[in-house]
Amino acid sequence: MGIKLLLDKAHVEGIRSYEVYRREGGYRSVEKALKELGPEAIVEEVKKSGLRGRGGAGFPTGMKWSFIAKPEGVPRHLVCNADESEPGTFKDRYLMEFLPHLLIEGLIVSSYALGSNATYIYIRGEYAWIPDILEEAIAEAKANGWLGKNILGTGFDLEIYVQRGAGAYICGEETALIESLEGKRGNPRIKPPFPAVKGLWDRPTVVNNVETLAAVVPIINMGGEEYAKIGVGKSTGTKLISACGNINKPGVFEIDMTISVEEFIYSDEYCGGIRNGKRLKACIPGGSSVPILPANKLFKTAKGETRYMNYESLADGGFASGTMMGSGGFIVLDEDQSVVKHTYTLARFYRHESCGQCSPCREGTGWMEKILKRILEGKGKMSDIDLLWDIQRKIEGNTICPLGDAAAWPVAAAIRHFRDEFEWYVNNPELCLT
Amino acid sequence: MIRFSDDKLAKVQEIIARYPEGKQKSALLPVLHLAQESFGNWLDVPVMDYVASLLSLEPIEVYEVATFYSMYNLKPVGKYLFEVCQTGPCMVSGSDDIIAYIGEKLGIKPGETTADGLFTLKTVECLGACGYAPMMQLGKHFREHLTKEKVDAIIAECRSNAAANN
């Protein structure tokens, strides 16, 4: 059994309730943080832990926190990004649904460290039943003195509010999220300025993912140095992976980033192998926007070494033969699946979710969907494959936010590794389903 | 006249109080959710105008937002809205068959509503339940690991609920 820091108590009966959570040692990190450490020391512990943002970009959390601007007299905010909409990703939902107090505990410590007196959880609108769970946990925490005025007699005041989105993937992008929280359309802003300088209502704001903020709890409890000993290199601590697709045991797993990709797929502790005894064809290990890899590149790095489930190893080989950790949305395709069709659904997804501000993204995603559909229906030409390649290249790097890249990369990787499959569709129109 | 009940108006005030003075525009998304729930599960123009007046916004500010987000219905929908996910992970787990089956059972295509106004079928993109696919959203909750038998049961459940409420 690997080390569990976040989900160790997930199966304790009644852990959703304050009483059980507290009995199991909950809210200790708040006592330690507020009474013994103080804001600067908390940021130091998080820096030492090596924790990297679990929303997908992997930016060092302690460093981001130390960047928050502190202009005189201007309030600061912490915003929890619970928009989770990257296809393949459903780990934050699991944390919020089963361990709501863990998130609230992490939010209290993090808000104190950053000096936020009003912290917002922005949750995707479709997770419509989860705000009730979070609000109940907030009410319980407040009733027990962990929230509200003068927490633990330290003079620190904090309220936590839950805000539902209303169906827009782009609102997971932090500046679009801020726009949405201000009651506007979710159009991303140009960065810099980063939210840490100018965020919600132009105030300094830190936006962090649900899992990142939950990880602050074990970091404070065990100390940043101890946390950093878990994992390997710059992939410290544990990571939640949500696994789906053609595997025997889809679900959310906590890993310590030292296990191999092969073990993750085939071990009974994790995915339990490919469903119906089929063979593995391909995998998208970090959510829909990261490159797909064929089975023969998945288990070994470019150097022929074992590939592990961590940031560096997954990315080894760059785009030529590597992929990314991303949000930890692990999608597995068996030998019967069509990579062309899967890629088409992703292209349709990104077209649907483009906010439309930048023409390369708005037009490019539409074209990619159209051409992929044509190929899938047996109406494509060989030149369409090259056209697709050109379009994705023109989007990448030419947009305000990374949704453009996120739409381009899956198409690029599919063509790079599965060109023969695209050609098969062009050469066998009579066999294509319309 | 379009007007929230008193307890909903109190809720609106509670939402506005979450934000700093003068930032009541931040309440727009939650108040639109509340309006949609309260006034027939869609946002008619007079409803949006009412929300604008409550939050001291120009109506256009409300329309802009309502048209951006996919969960706000700008047209009437059936009493039971089946929103079935069709993105990659659900697709490789059989969502196409489920969508086709629901369509067949109800005699409608995605985007359509049954003549009795009971059911609307809609295809949607990833809802964050990829490990429990195929799935759909029905009201506040997800229905996961869908099979034809489960679909039959859900339709029957909706029909009997509708009959009981009439």
Ligand SMILES: NC(=O)C1=CN([C@@H]2O[C@H](COP(=O)(O)OP(=O)(O)OC[C@H]3O[C@@H](n4cnc5c(N)ncnc54)[C@H](O)[C@@H]3O)[C@@H](O)[C@H]2O)C=CC1
């Ligand atoms: N979890 C999910 O559902 C999804 C996750 N993603 C992930 O999002 C990632 C892209 O996110 P971005 O926020 O655009 O990445 P980014 O690299 O621009 O930023 C990452 C974080 O670091 C902060 N940051 C970076 N440089 C900074 C500086 N100099 N000063 C202060 N703060 C700084 C940013 O504000 C942000 O919070 C992708 O890699 C993708 O994996 C994308 C879609 C969905």
Ligand SMILES: Cc1cc2nc3c(=O)[nH]c(=O)nc-3n(C[C@H](O)[C@H](O)[C@H](O)COP(=O)(O)O)c2cc1C
């Ligand atoms: C299109 C797009 C969608 C995103 N969606 C999410 C999301 O749903 N959840 C999330 O935590 N981060 C998402 N991000 C990343 C955020 O912009 C930001 O990097 C993250 O919330 C920072 O938190 P972290 O440092 O704790 O990872 C998205 C980024 C992009 C470009």
Ligand code: SF4
């Ligand atoms: S890249 Fe796409 S989603 Fe991002 S700002 Fe531009 S148009 Fe909008």
Ligand code: FES
């Ligand atoms: S792909 Fe259907 S819920 Fe994610």
